[in-house]
Amino acid sequence: MAQHILLVEDETKLARVLELELGYEGYEVTKAADGREGLTLALAGSFDLILLDIMLPLLSGIEVLRRLRKSSSVPVIMLTARDSVTDKVSGLDYGADDYVTKPFEIEELLARIRVALRHGQSGTENEVLECGALKMDMPRREVTVNGTAVGLTKREFDLLGYLLKNKGIVVTREQLLEHVWDIGFDGGTNTVDVYIRFLRGKIDDAFGIKLISTVRGVGYVIKDTADNER
Ligand code: CA
Numbered sequence: 001m002a003q004h005i006l007l008v009e010d011e012t013k014l015a016r017v018l019e020l021e022l023g024y025e026g027y028e029v030t031k032a033a034d035g036r037e038g039l040t041l042a043l044a045g046s047f048d049l050i051l052l053d054i055m056l057p058l059l060s061g062i063e064v065l066r067r068l069r070k071s072s073s074v075p076v077i078m079l080t081a082r083d084s085v086t087d088k089v090s091g092l093d094y095g096a097d098d099y100v101t102k103p104f105e106i107e108e109l110l111a112r113i114r115v116a117l118r119h120g121q122s123g124t125e126n127e128v129l130e131c132g133a134l135k136m137d138m139p140r141r142e143v144t145v146n147g148t149a150v151g152l153t154k155r156e157f158d159l160l161g162y163l164l165k166n167k168g169i170v171v172t173r174e175q176l177l178e179h180v181w182d183i184g185f186d187g188g189t190n191t192v193d194v195y196i197r198f199l200r201g202k203i204d205d206a207f208g209i210k211l212i213s214t215v216r217g218v219g220y221v222i223k224d225t226a227d228n229e230r
Contacts, residue, residue, distance in 0.1 A: 002028040003048040003117060008038030008064065009079065010056050014102075018051070021106050027113075035059025042068050049117055051109075052096070053079045062094060069095040070151040073141055075116040077109075095153030129164040131211055132224030134203065136164055145207045152202065155180065159195050160203075163212065163222040172219040196220055 005027045009015040012033070019029045030045065032038035035056040042050055042064065050068075054061035065076055078099040092099070097116045100109050129136040133146045141157060143150040152160065158180045163171065173189035181187070200212055210225045 002026055004028045004030065004046070005113070006030050006032065006038070006041055006045065006047040006050045008032045008035065008042075008051065008056065008061065009053045010034060011053075018106075018109075021110075022113075025110060033057075035061065035064045039064045039067055042072070042074070047074055049113060050074055050076045051079060051113075052076055055081060065094045065096055069153055071149065073152055073154045073157045075154055077112055077116055079104075095155070097154050129161070129167075131164055131167055131222055133207065133209055134164075134211055136160060143203075145203060145209070148207075150202055150206070152199075155195060156199050156202070159192075160199055160222075163220065166222075168221065168223045170215045170218050170221045175219070192220075 003026075005022055007015060007018055007022070007029055009018065009031070010033050015031055015033070019031060022029045030041060030047070032041050036058040038050075038052065038056065038061075039059060041047075052061045052064060056064070061078060065078070068074070068076070073095075075097045076095070078096045080099050080101050098112050100112055127138045129138065135144045137143075138161065143152055143157065143160065159176065162176060162179050173192040176192045177189060181191070196212060196214075204210055204212055211222050213221050213223065213225070215221055
């Protein structure tokens with residue numbers, strides 16, 4: 001079955017070219033020409049990936065992403081204007097998986113789409129992982145704590161998934177970088193710390209539980225601490 005891409009782009013000509021190129025590569029493409037339409041479609045449809053322009057009428061790409069991430073971890077690649085460093089940073093802050101700077105070569109975009117789609121499928125194992133009150137439904141890509149849904153970015157989801165697959169075992173920052181980030185990613189191990197902080201904010205802090213522990217000088221471990229105290 002063809003993978004379905006949502007393309008949110010207001011430049012008609014560019015949108016048309018991308019639609020043709022992506023179609024030629026075998027993707028099914030749905031287009032939206034403004035942020036509001038894009039968000040509505042993104043929330044309603046089951047897309048495998050979203051290409052999201054930042055400068056959009058009615059609702060900016062960043063705002064679309066921010067609202068989408070409350071309930072969805074679908075892979076998102078931002079299309080940014082040249083030299084717009086602030087856009088890139090806030091896009092990644094709000095949970096974009098990648099960004100491509102305009103003007104771009106179609107080959108570059110296609111390569112990034114393939115990487116993002118591969119990551120999107122990394123949680124397809126037929127498993128529901130659990131740790132105390134936390135439940136992670138891998139096939140449905142849903143995370144809940146005591147039945148309440150937690151909106152995670154794709155990176156946070158992958159990170160949590162890796163920790164849970166190694167429940168009770170300490171994993172090093174290097175292991176996390178290797179398994180959750182791309183090989184060759186040169187952001188350094190403090191990137192891991194930053195994302196662990198995001199996860200703790202959304203899970204441990206938000207629900208007043210303690211699952212993710214730091215093992216000083218080694219790395220991180222997820223375990224149900226209530227279990228240990230019993
Ligand atoms: Ca635009």
